[in-house]
Amino acid sequence: MKNLKRTFILSIFVLIFVGSTKAQTGLKNGEVAPNFIAKDSEGKLINLKQLLKGNKSVVLFFYRGQWCPYCNKHIKNLQDSLQSLNAKGAYIVGVTPESDESISKTKEKTKASFSLVSDNGYKIMKAYKVDYIMEESLASKYKTYGIDVAKNNGAIDAVLPVPATYIIGKDGKIKFVQFDTDYKKRASVKEILALL
Template identity: 50%
Template sequence: MKILLVTAIFLTSLTSFGQMEQSSILVGQKAPMFKAVDQYGKTIASDEILKNEQLIVVFYRGQWCPYCNKHLSHLQDHVGDFKKAGARLVAITPETNMSVSKTIDKTKAEYSILHDVDSKIMKQYGVDFVLPEKLQKKYKEYGIDLAVSNGNDDQTLPVPATYVIGKDGIVKYVQYDPDYKNRSNAKEILKHL
């Protein structure tokens, strides 16, 4: 029942986000470099990864989002394929480490998941948006409290997005869609590695 209610919220929110314009980094552009701490307490720096591997960067909204969990689980199933193709997967979220732990429980993700403190990385990539007040109230009615989940009151979420970045730092593939149901898939990502 809760999943049905959460899905209803997402369908309602779709009309609010359907008017978003493309503002993310595009194919052929230099990817913004970032540094953040993952769930293991390790500092992950994109420029260090790119010295040896390509980088797959995935932005997701939170452990409360069934579409995010399904997508992250799908990507976990293909981590070995990405590694064979010379790439490393990193997920980025506004969630605190406590919420990231819930994501890991739900998805079995073993790749690095970074808490994007103050939405800095989301802003660099142009995927950030503030949840409208009306939807903030609806989310809370269904037990989704972004202030608790994200550890701040700014109500910022990412548009779910995926970037494949070559070792030269240039973006080779982008999947960015304000419709939260549309996500990248491993087959498409692998084509660009």
């Protein structure tokens, strides 16, 4: 009964989420990936241009937060395959609107050892066209289930990314995009490895 209730609730979130993200487009294959500079949760400076100088590619993904079971599963899958991804010359970066405190919870749940970045001000999400502002009714609905998006983000507004994955080649161009407003759909590790 508990799982049925959770499935029902998540289904409602999918319907609301899909309706509220129609304006989001993401970036496309072949586009130049916007450069960004940020500190990850360990204090390491993450500079896309510098990462591409030292690696064959960067796998950049956006996730909603430590409270999202689909995000945690995706991160865990990436962590479980990190050795294979690194062996193909890929550097993995996860971006979330959540605060560093919430990122710590993600790391506890997933054992992620790759870079996770708090996108304070949503600059990276905006550059990659994955940001969306939750309608007040949706943000309030999440709160009834114990998820305060604005608080988790350390902000006054409730902003989430469309969960998306980009593979950025050494030339700085995007060579793979997984962008789907259905937050349950993510790029598989198998798919990513095949394209590296």
